Amino acid sequence: MNLASDLMNWALIAAFAAIGVAQIMAMIRLIIGPDTGDRILALDTMVVNAIGLIVLLGIAHGTGIxxxxxxxxxxxxxxxxxxxxxxxLRGDIIE
Structure with a gap:
């Protein structure tokens, strides 16, 4: 293995760890969030973190799917x- 491959592997490990920690922190905010707005933002953050994890999986596996x-x-x-x-906010989704 060469240096570029080793750096890529370490970067992927660090990115997986960082996004995993961010996902856990968003989950904690979802559970103990003092307000409904905080819980909505935590769910949105969890979706963004899940997208990041999926993109990292695509990079790690080398496929575009x-x-x-x-x-x-x-x-x-x-x-x-x-x-x-x-x-x-309104109690109804479709107006």
Whole structure:
């Protein structure tokens, strides 16, 4: 193995660890969040962290299918965050 490959492996390990810690911290905020808005933001942060983990998996495995899956999850996460926030604020999703 060469130096570039070793650096890439260490960078992937560090990125997985950082996003894993961020996911755990968002989960803690989801559980103990004092307000509903904090919980909504924690869920949105967890979706963003999950997208990051999926992209890192795609980089680690060297395939492009993970990137397409992350785009689909990003769209679903955005729509679900907006609809949940609208439900909390107005009590109705569809006007």
């Amino acid at each position: 993970y990137f397409e899956a992350s785009l689909i999850i990003a769209m679903l996460g955005f729509v679900s965050t907006v609809s949940y926030a609208r439900f909390v």
